[in-house]
């Protein structure tokens with residue numbers, strides 16, 4: 001087991017104060033330890049942690065393109081295997097890289113079943129290039145390419161279900177996690193690196209700049225997402241959900257109100273019709289993953 005006292009993702013990088021993806025990176029490396037090679041796609045994390053000639057990574061780290069981290073990781077894994085080496089090969093990539101442009105390479109890597117762990121830090125948009133929507137952007141979120149205004153309530157597409165897509169590839173272990181629960185991230189990454197084959201973890205990592213909230217609130221915002229059911233923390237083994245975090249669910253309103261990307265839903269008065277549609281998404285999640293704590297009558 002890795003020595004968790006080690007800080008393998010150093011402070012002093014250039015992330016925004018309160019950047020949840022940076023916290024996720026730190027926790028991921030606590031789980032993997034030093035015997036690890038990280039493959040990173042283009043995105044905020046790569047940009048803020050590796051401005052040449054500096055790096056925050058104290059493990060071998062490689063960046064190639066926005067779209068091909070899974071292919072790079074596949075090649076590294078095969079090469080290590082031939083050399084009889086046992087480093088953990090992990091991808092740490094944004095949601096744009098994962099849900100959209102990298103899908104082809106990810107699908108291939110999971111089909112071939114490389115012994116890699118692919119981790120998506122999901123900040124729900126293309127943040128590095130100026131907050132454009134991605135396949136992970138939630139319904140009605142305001143982004144620069146799904147602007148809310150007179151004719152639109154923001155992003156009109158539903159968040160793509162990546163965990164289910166990768167489970168359908170036959171991934172032996174698929175999990176979701178959140179920076180609201182740091183120990184849970186560490187445990188799930190440990191489980192993934194110790195499971196042979198291509199495993200997937202998707203971590204909800206709020207972006208204070210892109211979502212519009214004060215950086216001191218990153219953790220409370222992640223908690224609110226779980227408490228209302230818009231984010232569910234679960235684990236799937238061989239395609240079957242084996243665990244999902246139960247909650248005493250609150251309405252989605254407070255979570256939405258806390259972020260500027262949903263501000264248009266409350267001004268000048270609450271748009272009850274649109275908010276009800278978002279509540280229905282949370283209700284569907286709750287039913288699908290059976291997360292509601294039922295109080296005894």
Ligand SMILES: Cc1ncc(C[n+]2csc(CCOP(=O)(O)OP(=O)(O)O)c2C)c(N)n1
Pocket residue numbers: 041042043044045066067093094095096097098123125126127128129134
């Ligand atoms: C082929 C290609 N298209 C577009 C870009 C520009 N680009 C760089 S990072 C990025 C967005 C990354 O989004 P995401 O993966 O969600 O990471 P985040 O910045 O949100 O952390 C884009 C569009 C690129 N580098 N390469």
Ligand SMILES: [Mg+2]
Pocket residue numbers: 094095096121122123124125126127
């Ligand atoms: Mg992103």
